[in-house]
Amino acid sequence: MRVRILPALDSLLHGLISLGLAALLTAFILVGASQHGGQGNSQLAADSLRMLWSPAIFAGVGVLLIANGLLRGLWLLLRSPSRPVLVRPVPSRPVSQAAAAPERPAHAYERACAELGVEPGSDWALVRSAWRRNLPQWHPDQGGAVDVWRRKLAAYTLLEAWQQFEEPP
Template sequence: MRGRILPALDSLLHGLISLGLAALLTAFILVGASQHGGQGNSQLAADSLRMLWSPAIFAGVGVLLIANGLLRCLWLLLRRPVSPAAAAPERPADAYERACAELGVEPGSDWAVVRSAWRRNLPKWHPDQGGAVDVWRRKLAA
């Protein structure tokens, strides 16, 4: 659950940071425009006000990130967790032993042994290399 909630919280945090930057930029631009207007430089004040599109972009991105984070949190809350038993069909106890026998390795073998057996036998199992399709499917299932 923790691995699924962290992206949602990251999105919320980044959205809040973006909104904070938008507010800070807006304040700086408005203070600058006010100072230029107070000094009688109306053209520079108007040009400063035209720069308000920049914090508007930060604010828009912030709103989108917050909405994304809230929707992810809501999705995680509303979604019912699936138990591992319900997610995978029940397998017989000897399925592991049959898979090991199919691949030609001892049960409990290290992953490197299983992988090397797979790579060693791949050319004779693969249908493109002359192997039978039903054998290939069995090996893939194992």
């Protein structure tokens, strides 16, 4: 069974990252503005200070993400006061029997023949004529069900491969 960290903790982490980026950008902008001002270029210093809107956006998003994470965490604590939930188990996919034990090829061949309504061991011309005869009623564009079409197409494809495999070189 896998374990996934709660979205509240993810939100807190992303908020802290966003605040860190905002502080870093602010520091770079302020250092650049002070250098330009010290060199006597007041226009570049003023332009640099106008760029402080960018880290302000990062800081605002960071604050919102942290607030979201705190509210989610508080909600989880209020919802289950006896034990705080730090991780939530994520159920792993059950292994189906088909994945555990592959189907015998002969059995798959017989099921494909039954799906198309032909006898096992039938000549390929008979299989192909049965396919072409029933194609209009099975095809989804002609009003057939999609799941039936997929089953019939898989059966025909299997029988076609089987015929090519059984054919002498």
